[in-house]
Amino acid sequence: MGDTSRFAAAAEDDTRAAIMRATYDALTSHGYANLTIQRIGDEFEKSKSLLYHHYDGKDDLLVDFLRFMLEHWEAKAECREEQDPQARLKTLLDRVAAVELDEETAAFTAAMEELRGQAPHDAAYRERFTEHDHALREQFAEIIADGIEEGAFHEVDPTRAAEFLLTTVNGVRIQRVTRDDDGGVGAARAELQTYLDARLYRGEA
Amino acid sequence: MGDTSRFAAAAEDDTRAAIMRATYDALTSHGYANLTIQRIGDEFEKSKSLLYHHYDGKDDLLVDFLRFMLEHWEAKAECREEQDPQARLKTLLDRVAAVELDEETAAFTAAMEELRGQAPHDAAYRERFTEHDHALREQFAEIIADGIEEGAFHEVDPTRAAEFLLTTVNGVRIQRVTRDDDGGVGAARAELQTYLDARLYRGEA
DNA sequence: CATCGTTGAATGAATGTTCAATCAGCCAGC
DNA sequence: GCTGGCTGATTGAACATTCATTCAACGATG
Incomplete structure (x- = not known):
């Protein structure tokens, strides 16, 4: 049995x-x-x-599909490596907003953004993406808090900085799949790096 | 006649x-x-x-509708006021990514993002949003270039900084209409202001 | 009378969904 | 060990409804 x-x-x-x-x-x-x-x-x-x-029907199937996609995405973004906060932040950013994307990842991102596009008029979708964003924001916030505790980062407000990072990431993701060019990922990422260097990372001295 | x-x-x-x-x-x-x-x-x-x-049919109608929506949006974002670059940048940011939204503007933004959500698998939509993003990026870049010329801004790469601003704006917009909370607009905007103060705006001295 | 905006009804195709009918594997009793 | 029913997976055909689209007819206006 x-x-x-x-x-x-x-x-x-x-x-x-x-x-x-x-x-x-x-x-x-x-x-x-x-x-x-x-x-x-x-x-x-x-x-x-x-x-x-x-499944009970189309809606039921699609609800499960959304969960399936979010789980895949979150498994991909997860990182528990033991590195210093700066390296962890770079790793996480590369995972969720890589500058170069293979075709498979690009297709996955496009699918994800199409799903997100349903959220404005579908409360169930909206709820899921709210949770999803919060989870990623917390990952950022934890890294930043660790960095501050270790003295490697300036004493910023972790939640506020994390929300800003998340917003940038979501901007990169939507632009990449809804534009014919590369969505300006390179420039945006470079300027984000400048921001991080000036605002977050503490110099050697 | x-x-x-x-x-x-x-x-x-x-x-x-x-x-x-x-x-x-x-x-x-x-x-x-x-x-x-x-x-x-x-x-x-x-x-x-x-x-x-x-109209010839549904597709034809929707193509015209997309143009209609983009024209509305661009008319809204246009600003030709004679202010100093810093004030112009603030004005533009407030127009395209306001912290507080009335219901009507929120609904319009939601509709816009639903349209953008079609771009991943519709080349015509993608082309339009590419143009649309470029236009907004150029508005940012012009203001930044003016600011540098006037000596009010640090000498950053205008295009790169503009692309970064655009990415943030697009992040704010998608988050706002696809989340149950306010999309973290306040925090993101505050942190963006910190970035602008440190990176772009020159001090009085 | 001719033109043009306007309509209701009708079309065939596509939609989501149901259902009776198979099929395969497993367990109970002989 | 064999048989016969039981369960759940699987299917093709059918269902009513909705879809985008067409069209002949109408009415106002010049």
């Missing part, structure tokens, strides 16, 4: 993962506005009817 | 404006993903069939 239920659970997880993958593919191919059950079914290896065996 | 065509043109403009208004109302009510000809027609005083007398 133990094995059976384990296998069953694993199979169900596989199916769910396949549905999430199909939804992701359909989203990146057709965009959120043209995301239909039909198109998700087309990307899905099994039949589209099966989607209704695993 | 002169009067006739003028009136006719004016009437046509009125109708077009009414269609744009109806589209705007439908968008803010239902979101871009659920924006249909039917719903635009519902908000429209005339019948939905009339939409096809003025």
Whole structure:
């Protein structure tokens, strides 16, 4: 019985993962506005009817998909390395707002921003992205607080500085996927570095 | 004939404006993903069939709507006042990323960001928002260049600093309409002010 | 009468969803 | 060990509804 239920659970997880993958593919191919059950079914290896065996309907599926995407993103951003605060900040910034993006990451970012684009008129989405932003802000704030405690950073308000960093990151992300150029990531990041050097990082002396 | 065509043109403009208004109302009510000809027609005083007398179809209408929205936005952001660069920069920032928003402006911003959310998978939208961002960046860059010329600002790279400001503005805007809190506008703006004071504005001495 | 803005009804395609019918694997009883 | 039912995964066909779009007809206005 133990094995059976384990296998069953694993199979169900596989199916769910396949549905999430199909939804992701359909989203990146057709965009959120043209995301239909039909198109998700087309990307899905099994039949589209099966989607209704695993989910109550389109809304239910998309809610789960949003969670799936946010979990992926947060797993990606997580960093628990033991470095000095300055290096940790650089690592985190590179993960959430890298200057150069491979095609896969670019597509993922685009999908994420399309989802975020639904938040203005969908309270459930808005709630999720609020949490999501808060989590990232707290990561920034922790690093900054550590830096101050260690004496490596100037004594800024960690939350305020973190919110500013988050805003810049979100600006970089939206610009990158909604512009034909690179979204000015290089310039923005360089100027952000100047800000960090002047405002946050304490000199050697 | 002169009067006739003028009136006719004016009437046509009125109708077009009414269609744009109806589209705007439908968008803010239902979101871009659920924006249909039917719903635009519902908000429209005339019948939905009339939409096809003025536009080739839904796509054509939406393309015009995007232009309509961007024109509104750019008219709003325009500022040709004769002030010193520092005051002009503050004015511009207040217009494009105000800390406090009345309901109407908030709804407009939300609609704009929903449109921007289509850009990742729609090349026409992407092109428009690229131009749009460049225009705003140039406004920032001009002010900064003027400030440097007048000796009021430090000698930074105007384009680079402008791109950074633009990124922050876009970050503020997306956060504000996709979060349940105020998007951290206050904190971000305060920290941006600190950056400007330290990096851009020259002291009295 | 001719023109043009305007409309309601109608079209076929696409939408989300349901459902009866298979299929495969597992457990109970013989 | 075999059989027969039970459960859950899976499917194709069907459903009503909504979609974007078309069009013939109407009415006002010149």
